[in-house]
Amino acid sequence: MTRRKFLLRRLVMLVCSLIVASFVIFASMYLAPGSALSALAGGRALPASSVATLDKQYHLNQPFFAQYWYWVTNALHGNLGTSIEWRENVSTLMGGLVWTTAGLVLYASLIICVLGIGLGILAGLRPGLLDTSTLVATAITAALPSFVAAMVLITVFAVQLNWFPALGNGAGFADDVRHLTLPAIALALSSLAIVARITRAAVRDETGREHVQTAISRGIPYRLIVRRHILRNAAIPITTITGITIASLIAVDAVVETAFSINGLGAFLVKAAQDKDLAVVQGISLVLVTAFVVVNLIVDLLYAALDPRVSLGTAAT
Amino acid sequence: MTALLEVSGLTVRLPAGTVLREISFAIRPGEALGLVGESGSGKSMTAKAVARLLPAGAASTGSITFDDRNVLGLTPSELRRYRAEVAMIFQDPRAHINPVRRIGDFMTEALRAQGVPAAESLRRAADMLEQVGIDDGRRRLRQYPHELSGGMLQRVMIGSALLTSPRLLLADEPTTALDVTIQAEVMAILDELRRSRGLSLLFITHDLELAGAICDRTAVMYAGQIVEVRSSDRLHDDPLHPYTAALAAARPDIAMTRPRLRAIPGRPLSAFEAPEDQCAFAPRCAHAADACRSSAPQLAALDGGQTRCLRAAELRGKLEVIDA
Amino acid sequence: MTAIAVEAPARRLGQLKQTGAAGILSAAVVAVATVAAVVGPLIAPYNTTVPDTTLAFVGPTGGHLLGFDFEGRDVLSRLLAGAQSSMVGPLAVVAISLAIGIALAVTSAWRRGATDAAVSAALDIMFAFPGILLAVLATTVFGPGLVAASVALGIAYVPYVARVLRGAALKERSQPYVAALEVQGLSGPAICLRHIVPNMRSLIVAQATIMFGWAMVDLAAISFLGLGVQAPAPNWGVMISENAVGVMQGYPLPTLAAGACVVIVVIAFNVLGERLLERAALA
Numbered sequence: 001m002t003r004r005k006f007l008l009r010r011l012v013m014l015v016c017s018l019i020v021a022s023f024v025i026f027a028s029m030y031l032a033p034g035s036a037l038s039a040l041a042g043g044r045a046l047p048a049s050s051v052a053t054l055d056k057q058y059h060l061n062q063p064f065f066a067q068y069w070y071w072v073t074n075a076l077h078g079n080l081g082t083s084i085e086w087r088e089n090v091s092t093l094m095g096g097l098v099w100t101t102a103g104l105v106l107y108a109s110l111i112i113c114v115l116g117i118g119l120g121i122l123a124g125l126r127p128g129l130l131d132t133s134t135l136v137a138t139a140i141t142a143a144l145p146s147f148v149a150a151m152v153l154i155t156v157f158a159v160q161l162n163w164f165p166a167l168g169n170g171a172g173f174a175d176d177v178r179h180l181t182l183p184a185i186a187l188a189l190s191s192l193a194i195v196a197r198i199t200r201a202a203v204r205d206e207t208g209r210e211h212v213q214t215a216i217s218r219g220i221p222y223r224l225i226v227r228r229h230i231l232r233n234a235a236i237p238i239t240t241i242t243g244i245t246i247a248s249l250i251a252v253d254a255v256v257e258t259a260f261s262i263n264g265l266g267a268f269l270v271k272a273a274q275d276k277d278l279a280v281v282q283g284i285s286l287v288l289v290t291a292f293v294v295v296n297l298i299v300d301l302l303y304a305a306l307d308p309r310v311s312l313g314t315a316a317t
Numbered sequence: 318m319t320a321l322l323e324v325s326g327l328t329v330r331l332p333a334g335t336v337l338r339e340i341s342f343a344i345r346p347g348e349a350l351g352l353v354g355e356s357g358s359g360k361s362m363t364a365k366a367v368a369r370l371l372p373a374g375a376a377s378t379g380s381i382t383f384d385d386r387n388v389l390g391l392t393p394s395e396l397r398r399y400r401a402e403v404a405m406i407f408q409d410p411r412a413h414i415n416p417v418r419r420i421g422d423f424m425t426e427a428l429r430a431q432g433v434p435a436a437e438s439l440r441r442a443a444d445m446l447e448q449v450g451i452d453d454g455r456r457r458l459r460q461y462p463h464e465l466s467g468g469m470l471q472r473v474m475i476g477s478a479l480l481t482s483p484r485l486l487l488a489d490e491p492t493t494a495l496d497v498t499i500q501a502e503v504m505a506i507l508d509e510l511r512r513s514r515g516l517s518l519l520f521i522t523h524d525l526e527l528a529g530a531i532c533d534r535t536a537v538m539y540a541g542q543i544v545e546v547r548s549s550d551r552l553h554d555d556p557l558h559p560y561t562a563a564l565a566a567a568r569p570d571i572a573m574t575r576p577r578l579r580a581i582p583g584r585p586l587s588a589f590e591a592p593e594d595q596c597a598f599a600p601r602c603a604h605a606a607d608a609c610r611s612s613a614p615q616l617a618a619l620d621g622g623q624t625r626c627l628r629a630a631e632l633r634g635k636l637e638v639i640d641a
Numbered sequence: 642m643t644a645i646a647v648e649a650p651a652r653r654l655g656q657l658k659q660t661g662a663a664g665i666l667s668a669a670v671v672a673v674a675t676v677a678a679v680v681g682p683l684i685a686p687y688n689t690t691v692p693d694t695t696l697a698f699v700g701p702t703g704g705h706l707l708g709f710d711f712e713g714r715d716v717l718s719r720l721l722a723g724a725q726s727s728m729v730g731p732l733a734v735v736a737i738s739l740a741i742g743i744a745l746a747v748t749s750a751w752r753r754g755a756t757d758a759a760v761s762a763a764l765d766i767m768f769a770f771p772g773i774l775l776a777v778l779a780t781t782v783f784g785p786g787l788v789a790a791s792v793a794l795g796i797a798y799v800p801y802v803a804r805v806l807r808g809a810a811l812k813e814r815s816q817p818y819v820a821a822l823e824v825q826g827l828s829g830p831a832i833c834l835r836h837i838v839p840n841m842r843s844l845i846v847a848q849a850t851i852m853f854g855w856a857m858v859d860l861a862a863i864s865f866l867g868l869g870v871q872a873p874a875p876n877w878g879v880m881i882s883e884n885a886v887g888v889m890q891g892y893p894l895p896t897l898a899a900g901a902c903v904v905i906v907v908i909a910f911n912v913l914g915e916r917l918l919e920r921a922a923l924a
Binding site for chain 3: 013016017018020021024025028029031032039042143144145146147148151152154155159166167248250251252254255258259269270272273274276277278281282285288289292293296
């Protein structure tokens with residue numbers, strides 16, 4: 001049926017996106033001045049044995065697309081190359097860090113969903129003090145970049161008030177949560193504001209729609225109207241914007257991890273970029289882009305599930 | 318016979334201005350009253366006032382009485398019962414039905430809110446679909462609005478309005494948004510169901526002849542006021558108000574042989590543009606006299622109907638309608 | 642109803658006047674920032690590069706309104722000098738993404754059919770690469786610096802620009818005057834360059850303004866990470882990161898001052914861009 005065709009098309013787009021993205025990540029080796037070898041070495045002088053290893057690992061004597069093929073198939077098997085700086089498998093180095101980053105992004109997503117959507121709904125349904133203060137607060141925080149928010153949060157809550165630790169990961173689950181709270185807020189803050197504003201607008205929009213009038217005229221109780229007609233319909237744009245902002249967290253996460261000295265994938269990515277450790281940068285980029293694309297796909301699927309009018313091709317906006 | 322619905326001196330003010338002035342009319346049980354007017358005349362607003370669907374910020378004075386109950390002063394629980402007895406059908410069915418929920422949900426919502434179990438509600442809905450001329454009811458109930466045509470959606474709207482067994486139907490231009498051929502079908506269904514159930518109907522339209530076709534009496538509105546009320550068969554041939562005559566004459570008729578269409582000069586006034594100290598139609602009226610421009614006429618009885626015109630008595634028989 | 646029709650234009654005009662204050666304020670901030678970007682290094686009252694660690698993190702004193710940074714340099718002077726690199730980068734990003742984006746959007750809208758479908762699909766695929774990631778990749782391969790980061794961001798913004806402008810270009814394309822010009826014998830590229838693009842200029846300017854704000858945030862983040870402008874060059878993103886040590890020690894002013902500059906200018910560009918967008922829509 002048309003739903004299935006839509007899903008199939010999205011899956012095809014997902015695979016295409018990943019192919020193109022992985023190609024760009026791979027091909028970056030050749031974009032820089034010098035050979036692929038010098039790019040991988042990152043300006044370091046390499047002993048002959050290392051050169052031989054790299055040659056074999058990346059099949060550097062083979063044609064370009066063959067190299068790409070080997071690289072991709074290796075990646076799919078979990079082999080993302082070797083770090084030139086740490087002399088270890090990139091995958092091994094990334095191992096434990098993935099959980100920290102995933103935890104941070106999840107924590108921030110939770111804040112966005114609960115606070116952002118929650119405030120938006122409340123402000124949308126009741127005009128008044130809550131509504132006005134939400135508008136003002138979100139206007140300010142929407143423009144606050146995460147690294148600036150990070151500095152402000154550290155200044156106020158860590159240094160002045162000493163409620164939360166400023167830096168580092170923490171040990172054990174509860175301590176982890178304590179350490180990740182300020183970073184999660186910094187990561188979530190501007191997205192939270194955007195989600196709250198759009199949720200509020202969506203709720204207001206739906207409340208004014210004609211089909212709500214029809215439901216009122218039939219004598220349906222208010223709380224059912226809110227649930228089945230206003231929120232159910234507003235869920236479509238709300239899910240879309242929430243999904244998009246959560247996807248964007250994946251990229252910004254590197255900045256927040258650096259600001260709070262958190263031992264995560266993003267901070268490792270930045271350090272590797274500074275060290276010119278191309279293999280690590282490629283590996284982490286591949287993982288992050290995949291996550292980004294997958295989250296976007298999930299958003300599209302949710303959209304299709306919520307809106308029965310969606311059919312083949314572009315969804316109705 | 319006592320009236321089922323009695324509107325008396327209803328005046329509605331919005332922040333933008335007054336939209337209804339001293340509206341008074343009555344509908345008897347089983348009677349159909351047409352409410353005709355151009356855009357801005359206030360006809361939709363009248364229906365919304367009766368349905369208690371006025372926009373926020375609207376102030377109403379006067380009275381609306383349904384079955385001897387004061388509609389404007391109903392408590393929330395009384396209001397819910399009132400809504401089951403007075404059902405409204407809207408103009409654009411696609412906008413007025415929730416696009417993300419199934420037809421079955423739409424039709425059974427009101428019944429389930431009253432406590433009728435879901436299975437029974439669906440059964441009644443399927444029956445109703447058959448009565449409005451949609452077959453394969455069970456399948457249709459599972460479909461979504463975008464899978465049905467405009468005409469079918471309007472029949473669904475009519476059907477769902479009738480499910481709560483109302484005593485009064487308010488129909489706000491139900492066929493204006495539909496193609497002409499579909500219009501006739503939907504009107505036929507509406508008319509037949511109304512008569513077979515003995516429902517009262519307030520039928521709003523801009524089409525004088527359409528109102529005449531299915532309504533026992535017709536009221537004409539201009540600039541937020543009722544300017545004439547007459548039984549439908551006499552309205553067309555023997556109108557009491559110059560505006561009604563002009564409306565009837567302006568409608569292009571297939572039998573006409575005149576070379577030009579007869580439009581009414583000027584444009585229709587909205588309620589809040591209407592002056593309070595003279596006849597609102599005077600600037601456009603071919604029969605206006607000085608008296609019409611210096612005092613506002615009241616609705617007065619004349620020959621079995623009512624009219625808001627100072628010169629009505631003297632203009633009897635002189636108001637042209639049919640052209641050779 | 643005529644009632645509503647009469648009300649709408651009057652209300653829109655009132656709204657325009659209301660937003661005028663915010664719009665004017667934003668335009669003023671943008672103007673000040675631009676001036677600072679041009680003449681900042683020249684008008685900075687104090688030395689911006691020579692360190693004097695004895696003055697590190699000293700608070701505001703006479704003549705030094707914002708105190709000293711972690712190397713004992715005057716913060717205000719560094720901010721003024723830093724305006725240049727903080728604004729030039731986003732300018733490059735906007736220029737690159739507009740150049741490529743307009744070309745793609747107009748070509749796609751002009752040819753329609755298969756070309757349009759192919760370009761749209763390609764743009765959808767390009768959306769997969771977040772700007773910051775592309776910039777990190779670019780700076781790893783080409784070395785850190787404003788150029789690599791700006792080019793990478795410029796390319797990453799293309800899908801967004803192209804999508805917005807494609808819609809407008811399609812609308813222009815279907816206007817009667819375009820058909821008239823075609824009949825007169827004008828070639829496709831000529832019509833696009835001389836008529837369609839100029840007719841979209843208010844939308845283009847509005848989008849460019851909004852994008853400038855985002856590019857500023859992204860580039861400041863890249864510099865904050867140490868992959869953009871390199872210390873000791875003055876730059877707001879760099880200043881936020883290099884003075885971060887002060888926050889832990891109880892001297893947050895230099896960091897927060899630099900952060901405030903970024904936030905205020907970005908907000909100004911966003912608000913101005915939105916006002917311009919409203920005007921473009923009403924035109």
